[in-house]
Each structure stands twice: as C-alpha cells, then as structure tokens.
Amino acid sequence: MGGYGDVQMIDENGIRVDGRTAEGIRPVEISAGVIPVADGSAEVIWGGNHVIAAVYGPMEAHPRKIQKQDRAVLDVRYNMAPFSTTDRIRPGFNRRSREISKVTAEALDSVVLTELYPRSKIRVEIEVITAEAGTRCAGITAASVALADAGIPMTDLVISVASGKINGVVVCDLNKEEDNYGEADLPMGVCANSGDIVFLQMDGDLSQDEFQTAWDYNMGAIAPVHEIMIEALKRSNGGEQ
C-alpha cells in the first residue's frame, strides 16, 4: 500500500502488468490431504502464493484455561516461513501474524459447528511457503479445505479474495506490485453457498462506488474458486463413482 501514483500498473485498455483484466484472478491450484499425519490438510497455490494448512483435532484443549464450556476453541496459527519473501522474515510470531491468526479464527468460527465439541480444541496451522500478496486470503481458503478434509462439521466452505485500487482503478486479486504500490485493499471472506460475509478488512480509501465494485469483483471470484475447492476434496477422497 505504498500509494505511488506515478507507477503505471494498468494500461488504458484496462490490462494489468501481468496481463489480467480488472476482474481477473490469478491461477489457483488446490490439493487436499497433502499431509498424511494431519487429520486434514490442504495446499493452495494462488498465483505466486504457496500456502499449506493442516488441521489437528478436535482434541483436549490445553492449557485448561483456554477451554470453553459450551464449544470448541479454534486455535489458528498463521506463520510465514523466513524464506517466503525476498527479505528474510525473522522466525516466530509477530504482530501481523497474530492479527491474521485472530481474524482467520474468527472467520472460520462462523462456519465450524464448534458447539458440538465443548471444552476441546481444533488446531489449524497455516504455513506460508512463498508469499506474493494475498497470503491471508490464500491461508483462509487453505484452512477451510483442510477443515473439511479433517471431517470437522461445518455449515459451509469459506473462500477469501481481495480486491483493491491501483492507479484509481478497482481491480480484483492484487499481485505483489499492485499490493505494494496500490492505493487500497479490500480482503473478504465469503461462505461459498450462502454468500454470507465472515471476514472483511479494508486498508486505504475507497469511495462508495469503488467499494461496491471491489465487493462485486470479490463476490464474482468466489464461484470459480469454490469449484476448484470441491474438485480438490473430491480428488483426495475418491471422487464420484
């Protein structure tokens, strides 16, 4: 979100630096069941992002002080590998990873039927192997597939996409340059079937019309990603007979 208005990232025909149109998303590949020792897992390659999520549990919640008497606790840990970006990241948690862990847990908590497992814990580990803008969105999407793969009861699958503004134009699914030099960013988490919004953040300024356009772009990107998610889950679980 550098806001360098003189960096041209979209031409007069609406074509972006990587050849996409304003509403186009980067190529998405999803695989489920990639970690055999986990109860559920998923790998998401979203453009230049490479994210792996693993789910363990439901299990006894330790320490006991984190237990909720009427529901399970979603213990989400988002972490970027030190080698995931061009500049080395200091290993361990930082303010950003804690914030993303928190919003991811809250987004997933909306769809997971946590009340079925009181006093227990569902551990979700999200590891970013390679980062290229939109890692929180890829992380939420990967975690959602991993939870389904683990057999955790949930009312819907969550898909997260971000739209933003570059050179005064609203575009969908920002890449690294657009994220660095763009003017605004609107990541959203949407339930694939019900269309409910479970996660929404905004960085930068958007007018009401721009916000609506970004919203529409995000909602439009849900269906194709949902198809890929379902295909991935079917592939790892035997598919149609």
Added chain:
Amino acid sequence: MKGLSVGRLGVEQMNDQNALGGRDGRGTRLVTPGAALGASEGRRIGHGILENDGQMIAVKLGRLIESDNEVSILPSHTRYTPRPGDLVIGVVEAVQSNLWFLDINAPFNALLPMSLGPGKAEFGGARNVLNVGYTVLCRIQEVDETHSSVVTMKGLGLRRIDSGIVEEIPPHLMQSLFASGDALKTLKDSSECRIILAENGRMWVNGTHTAMSDVISKLDQIRSMSRDISNLDSMVEVLQTEVQ
C-alpha cells in the same frame, strides 16, 4: 441444529450395504460441507446433515447415503465418539492423587477413577499403579452430555498392556470393515498374532516380530486407502492376504 449428530453411524445403517449403493460405495455421491441436499420434508435426517428452513445441508465431507426414508453422510474422516460399553485402548496422559486421565483417541480425555482402576491403589499412590505413558485396555463406563467419559478397568480381560504394539485404524472404517468379524478373524488366522480391536480405532497386536511387521504393513496400506470408502473391497483383500 435440528437433526445434527456427530456420533458415528448406527451399526444397522453401516451394515446396510444397499444404503451404500453396494458394499464398495459405488453409486454414491461425495458431498462437501455446505452442499444443498434438497427439501427435508418427509425424510429422516441422519448423521452429518443439518436442517435449515426445510432444506438439508451437508455439514461433513463424505458419501451421501439414502436408505429408505433416511438421508445421512458417511464421513471420509471422523474422530471417535465414545459410547457407554465401548472397549477402548487408552494411554495415560496425566495422573492425580486418585484418578488418571486417559487419551482414548477422542476429542476429550477420559477419566479413570481409582475406584475403577486396576488392583488396589492408595490415595496418592496412583502413579505407582499406572504412570504416564502406560497403555491400558478399558471399557467406557459412562458419557455425560458434555462428552466427558469415565472408563473402567473392572471387567474380564481389562488390563494394562505391557507387550506387543498398538496400531491405529481410522475410526470411520471400524464398522464397515470389521462389523461382520470375518476380516478380523482372517487377519488373526493369517498373521498368527493375538489381536484385540478396540472401538476407538486402536488395535493391539502381539506376536512374533515378523508377524507383527506384516500386520503393521497391512494396516499401513489400509490407512493409505482409508479416505475413499469405495476402496472397501480392496481393504478387505489386504486384510485377507496370506503372510508370505
């Protein structure tokens, strides 16, 4: 939450092979969480399905089973849910003065009170009888509404396990693979091992080193195929393969 249950499927349902579209699950549909399954009117709602405004929604990943008037999901993966009377293999996770906490492969640890424990232990001496890491064969005594379970070691054959190995089998396969008892009998006969199959997806195997290795490799193969219930016939074949 009407109609939703997280427990395992009933034995009758799992044994009804027609419900699976044949023993191997062919003809069934894989559904993902959130999938709309149509109107619920006049249909009984089974495992893994939620009813909302007269519509059925899948809440688990698995195969859709439509049997008579009931609709349910046979999950591709699930955790063991304890039921009173189940024979389970537990591992001691913590010890207090008068009780033990056991990991029984469920979302919640089970309690083994000293009064239901093995032999005679004095208050404060629980650790001398069963220490952390010990494996025991026990039975679920009771499960309360918050899923807390109490286990007992008072009963025929319930004891501490101090030999052999404990292997794991995905809990969702327990009924479909071992309900008839044929597969387990074949495995016992072909491997010449002593085998106890607990309902929490754990199997105790004791025998010669070669025989145990053979059983481990068979269970490895089953685990690798476990995600797809249509592999059921192949899994049975693996269990029935003679020891070389």
